[in-house]
Amino acid sequence: MDTISIIATGGTIDKIYFDAKSEYEVGPPNAIEVLRQFNLQLPYTITSLMRKDSLDLTDGDRERIAQTVAADPCRMIIITHGTDTMPETARHIIAHGGAKGKTVVLTGALLPAVFSATDAVFNIGCALGAVQKACPGVYIAMNGKIFMGGTVRKNRELGRFEES
Numbered sequence: 001m002d003t004i005s006i007i008a009t010g011g012t013i014d015k016i017y018f019d020a021k022s023e024y025e026v027g028p029p030n031a032i033e034v035l036r037q038f039n040l041q042l043p044y045t046i047t048s049l050m051r052k053d054s055l056d057l058t059d060g061d062r063e064r065i066a067q068t069v070a071a072d073p074c075r076m077i078i079i080t081h082g083t084d085t086m087p088e089t090a091r092h093i094i095a096h097g098g099a100k101g102k103t104v105v106l107t108g109a110l111l112p113a114v115f116s117a118t119d120a121v122f123n124i125g126c127a128l129g130a131v132q133k134a135c136p137g138v139y140i141a142m143n144g145k146i147f148m149g150g151t152v153r154k155n156r157e158l159g160r161f162e163e164s
Contacts (some may be wrong), residue, residue, distance in 0.1 A: 002074065002075060003044060003076075004043070004045075004078060004131060005074035005076065005077045006035075006046045006047070006079075007047050007049050007077060007078070008031060008046060008047065008079075009049050009054075009057075009061075009065060009082070010082060011053060011081050011082025011083065011086075012108060012109050013031070013080050013113050014026050014029055014030050014080065015027070026053060027051065029048050030112070032046055035124070038125070042132075045074075047068075054082025054085040054086060054089075055082065057082075057085055057088075059092075063092070063096070065098075067098065069102065069104055070098040070100070075101065075136075076132060077102055077105070078104075078127045078128070078131055079107070080106075080108060081106050081107070081108050083108045083161075086142075087154065087164070090138050090152070093149065099138045103131050103135070104139065105127040105138075105140070106127075106149065107123045107142060110159055123141055134146065142161040143160045143161050145161070
């Protein structure tokens, strides 16, 4: 059975809040605890590549993500990522050939995984299904849909992803 590589880059999914004034930091990958609850019957690894809000990602960070994907020996890769610039990172991976022969699924959350009312668990579950069944390429799994990585945008007003 193939191993799924999960690469955590930060974003809301990994945020830890300290007080009611919304002060936070991006912490360790919350996917660790989410996946522990799933009782998964498949092998996976989790790598914390960076702990950044996606609005703080630079082109150099996106290049580091693309290079990490290209160097990863796994053919199935999930990237947990902040939602604000997830489409930009997907396009960067596509443009720089980082996903050649691999299925790469980016996912995240509009609310931190540590919140009781979060979309993180659902989105990670969708990403797990997509990465196992989709053809090689780059995808985004959000809001119960699987989008091609180069054809999606975040609609901030409606709080969802949609075809661009």
